[in-house]
Amino acid sequence: MSECITVKLDARSYDIHVGAGVAANAGKLLLPYAHGPVPVVTDANVAGLHLDSFADSLKSAGIDARPIVLDAGESTKSFRWLERLCSALLAVGVDRGGLIVALGGGVIGDLTGFAAAVLKRGIDFAQVPTTLLAQVDSSVGGKTAINTTEGKNLVGVFHQPRIVLADTALLATLPRRELLAGYAEVAKYGALGDGAFFEWLEVNGAKALAGEDAAIVHAVAHACRMKADIVARDERESNVRALLNLGHTFGHALEAATGFSDRLLHGEGVAVGTALAFRLSVKLGLCNGQDAGRFTRHLKAVGLPASIADIPGARPSVDTLLEHMAHDKKVKDGKLTFVLLRGIGQAFVTRDVPADILREILAE
Ligand code: NAD
Ligand code: GLY
Secondary structure (H helix, E strand, O other), rough: EEEEEEOHHHHEEEEEEOOOOOOOHHHHHHHHHHHEEEEEEHHHHHHHHHHHHHHHHHHHHHOOEEEEEEEOOOOHHHHHHHHHHHHHHHHHHOOOOOOEEEOOOOOHHHHHHHHHHHHHHHOEEEEEEEEHHHHHHOOOOEEEEEEEEEEEEEEEEEOOEEEEEHHHHHHOOOOOHHHHHHHHHHHHHHHHHHHHHHHHHHHHHHHHOOOOHHHHHHHHHHHHHHHHHHHHHOOOOOOHHHOOOOOOOOHHHHHOOOOOOOOOOOOHHHHHHHHHHHHHHHOOOOHHHHHHHHHHHHHHHOOOOOHHHHHOOOOOOOOHHHHHHHHHOOOOOOOOOOEEEEEEEEEEEOOOOOOOHHHHHHHH
């Protein structure tokens, strides 16, 4: 079972192939874009699990696959690793008419996409996301970036992939906690714009997380369809794309306050952040308590954190969280940007949140 979704961006349109076993067909699917040696950038964890079979698929189609294996982890999204990666790509000899493949999670996708965008002023690249988070979010939409000491994703460009291969079978080796963190982004799509999808997740989310083919393929494909639609309408985040940041203003502050450490994965921060966005919306009289309760119950039912108290370790103070929010990329004219909700599936962007109410929510 597989699905194909097109991100419609005129001449830069591309397909997202979602299905169990899609990577086994990678050779055939990537062949039209592959000219000369094709670097396959991955991390050490993914290399140990999936690189051989992936490279075999490319080789069987006659593609000259050249693996480049980087360290795993967020710290690889850095200038130091960008430099190393560019050197390795140049050593392979990929040129402007060629293709670079990112095989991995969001770290590999973001770094490789950025390297592809700047190397020789732009080379095509393909995303082969291997985490749930990367399959439903980071591999689609063309945001690429590295981190600096000043913060996350501060240096980057938009560079759309030529094709995305989201093989749900690769998720079988993903640690449960990483899978759940990606699921927070799936639930986010239901919350931000599709109440029927959220209802479907309430019934089928556990099956998707258990790896049942039909359920996980539907969840990933539906999330990709929603993201493809949003990106086609607003590639550069001038308006509707900002809805994808639901839960992120709170989430980023929580990630920063916990030192971007193992205490809180990005997706876990999004889970808590989205639950807080619902509670803030209720407090402002925008959303009913039943919808907020439903969202929180679903997070808890699948095993995700849904409140600040669920984060292990010392609770960050309200002042610390507010300070991190003040440094958010989305602050404009000194005002924080929030995505709030009128109900499940009805998100909107606002900068109109009274400071005292925000404090109350963070203190609850
Ligand atoms: P990640 O790439 O670090 O992967 C998480 C862990 O899972 C790593 O240890 C990795 O080695 C391992 N892994 C990956 N695939 C595996 C598999 N199939 N089996 C076993 N282990 C596997 O993290 P992530 O959560 O995928 O991505 C997070 C990054 O994505 C962050 O840097 C974030 O900023 C970025 N991001 C980007 C966008 C975007 O639009 N570009 C959107 C959301 C997040
Ligand atoms: N992950 C948010 C976006 O792609 O816009």
